[in-house]
Amino acid sequence: MNPTYDFTGQVAFVTGAASGMGLATATAFARAGAAVTLTDVDDDALATAGAGLRAAGHQVLTVHCDVSDEDQVAAAVSETVATFGRLDLAYNNAGIQSPTVDAADEPGAVFDRVTGINLRGVWACMKHELAQMREQGSGAIVNCSSLGGLVGLPGRAAYHGAKHGVIGLTRSAALEYAPRGIRINAICPGTIETPMVTAMFDSGDLDPAQAAADEPIGRLGTAEEMAAAVLWLCSPGASYVVGVALPVDGGYTAR
Numbered sequence: 001m002n003p004t005y006d007f008t009g010q011v012a013f014v015t016g017a018a019s020g021m022g023l024a025t026a027t028a029f030a031r032a033g034a035a036v037t038l039t040d041v042d043d044d045a046l047a048t049a050g051a052g053l054r055a056a057g058h059q060v061l062t063v064h065c066d067v068s069d070e071d072q073v074a075a076a077v078s079e080t081v082a083t084f085g086r087l088d089l090a091y092n093n094a095g096i097q098s099p100t101v102d103a104a105d106e107p108g109a110v111f112d113r114v115t116g117i118n119l120r121g122v123w124a125c126m127k128h129e130l131a132q133m134r135e136q137g138s139g140a141i142v143n144c145s146s147l148g149g150l151v152g153l154p155g156r157a158a159y160h161g162a163k164h165g166v167i168g169l170t171r172s173a174a175l176e177y178a179p180r181g182i183r184i185n186a187i188c189p190g191t192i193e194t195p196m197v198t199a200m201f202d203s204g205d206l207d208p209a210q211a212a213a214d215e216p217i218g219r220l221g222t223a224e225e226m227a228a229a230v231l232w233l234c235s236p237g238a239s240y241v242v243g244v245a246l247p248v249d250g251g252y253t254a255r
Helices: 020-031 043-055 070-085 107-118 120-136 157-179 197-201 208-213 224-234
Strands: 011-014 033-039 060-064 089-092 137-145 182-189 245-248
Touching: 011 020, 011 070, 011 197, 020 043, 020 089, 033 043, 033 070, 043 060, 043 245, 060 070, 070 120, 070 245, 089 120, 089 224, 107 120, 107 157, 120 157, 120 182, 137 157, 137 224, 157 182, 157 245, 182 224, 197 245, 224 245
Parallel strands: 011 033, 011 089, 033 060, 089 137, 137 182, 182 245
Antiparallel strands: none
């Protein structure tokens, strides 16, 4: 059973929120009483997600946002503040995977797209979230890295490079903003049951049985388990936790 949190009166901002870990986290924030902005590039899925949360009685704003475009990020954060009056909680989740490829054969365009979303996108989100939180003197941010931010795997140099970079961003900004009342941390998910991982299974880029066997816990993680970690890091229960890269990976990186 997960702990319960009370985020009543607070405002959360979640990227990549139309499905998977983003939607699970946005839903968890909303159920805990927060007003929530959901952003994504998939407008249809975003509209469906927003409608479902509104039907359940939650305060929700949906905004199209490609995190690789800083102007769109700035506009999404500004619209959140204009709508709800403040910004207290953020989960910078939006990300993409790339096919396994020999490092010598990886196209530059693929590297640029992966780093543009997975690293620069986190940087842009954190930048504009911090600008608002700095004015308030409070806030909590969780960035989505990966077990790929803690280890290396053959064929995934661009993805792992970007996810390692997220941890560097997180740690440096955490040290800068902890004295100002803002906590910044990261989670490092293992292989999680999400549409992105399902697409990897479908393409043959990842084997379902092997993926589960690679996790010491013997199964894949769920989006809800990642959401639970994010909410804890944003909660008063983690008030002394600053600059961590928290593995939520079924034990993968403990070996």
